[in-house]
């Protein structure tokens with residue numbers, strides 16, 4: 001098994017605009033914020049620093065996908081971005097992953113499609129979307145006008161499907177990258193099957209890689225028996241980054257009707273309940289790939305963001321938490337900035353992978369024997 005080198009790049013990001021601080025905030029002075037009387041002992045000598053939140057999600061394609069900050073919004077929870085334009089200053093986000101997009105329009109699954117669970121929700125939307133051509137026609141003009149990169153989430157039933165959508169997105173103004181959804185548990189054909197088998201994951205990634213020069217992110221399923229083999233195959237096939245994770249297949253019962261609650265029987269579990277699973281996947285994958293990892297699963301607080309960075313992700317996506325609080329990612333950007341600045345940390349890149357094992361013989365790099 002290969003040993004992870006580092007996901008931290010040394011790219012000079014000084015040319016990038018700094019992430020603007022919250023408009024309501026008073027700008028922090030470069031040195032000590034509060035003047036002290038001469039007699040007061042200095043207890044914290046760490047000077048506040050100007051923080052560079054930028055992150056490069058496609059280091060081998062210089063400048064192709066450098067985000068202002070590591071807070072993205074997750075596919076399926078932020079529409080095509082325009083729906084939230086009135087509520088959220090979208091240009092403050094690191095990037096938008098738009099709703100799952102397929103070659104042909106899809107009507108999605110029968111209702112009910114969502115239900116709450118004790119620590120999250122189940123959804124079985126079934127990739128309802130108008131098809132890639134209609135998506136581009138309707139939204140690309142707006143995407144071009146934004147500074148925030150829009151990454152199009154692509155789904156399909158066959159390798160040919162994925163390739164056809166990628167070809168249509170290639171070179172389209174307003175499209176900053178592709179997030180390959182090979183891990184949707186809510187569709188019959190295709191979807192999840194690609195994320196459970198290293199050969200299939202590698203094949204679809206390689207085929208899409210050949211079809212486009214756009215930055216290519218591939219989204220893992222938490223259901224794979226050993227995500228490390230899948231992630232390695234995806235990296236070898238030329239992906240620029242890995243996103244981890246999609247939802248976990250689950251179900252709910254309508255006790256009154258004595259039948260499954262969701263119209264599709266099964267749905268994808270997301271929200272806080274998913275976080276420990278996502279964290280484990282990121283931690284495992286970070287030990288075997290060199291490309292950047294974008295963490296997804298139950299992010300709802302600064303603590304969640306820090307946990308994922310320390311487990312080896314260099315960016316995170318916020319999904320389910322947006323339904324309760326659409327401006328959460330913007331607040332998390334400010335909180336991360338503040339957290340770093342007050343600790344003298346010039347970039348969150350300094351803590352990426354901080355919690356990874358330093359020794360090769362730790363159980364997590366040995367195999368799957370530690371699993372319950």
Ligand SMILES: Cc1cc2nc3c(=O)[nH]c(=O)nc-3n(C[C@H](O)[C@H](O)[C@H](O)COP(=O)(O)O)c2cc1C
Nearest residue numbers: 074075076100123181245246270271297298319320
């Ligand atoms: C309503 C809903 C729709 C989703 N649609 C998609 C989708 O179209 N494509 C995709 O890759 N993931 C989709 N997801 C999965 C999310 O992008 C994300 O991976 C997952 O919800 C875990 O993150 P969270 O716990 O922060 O929500 C969807 C999730 C939800 C809740």
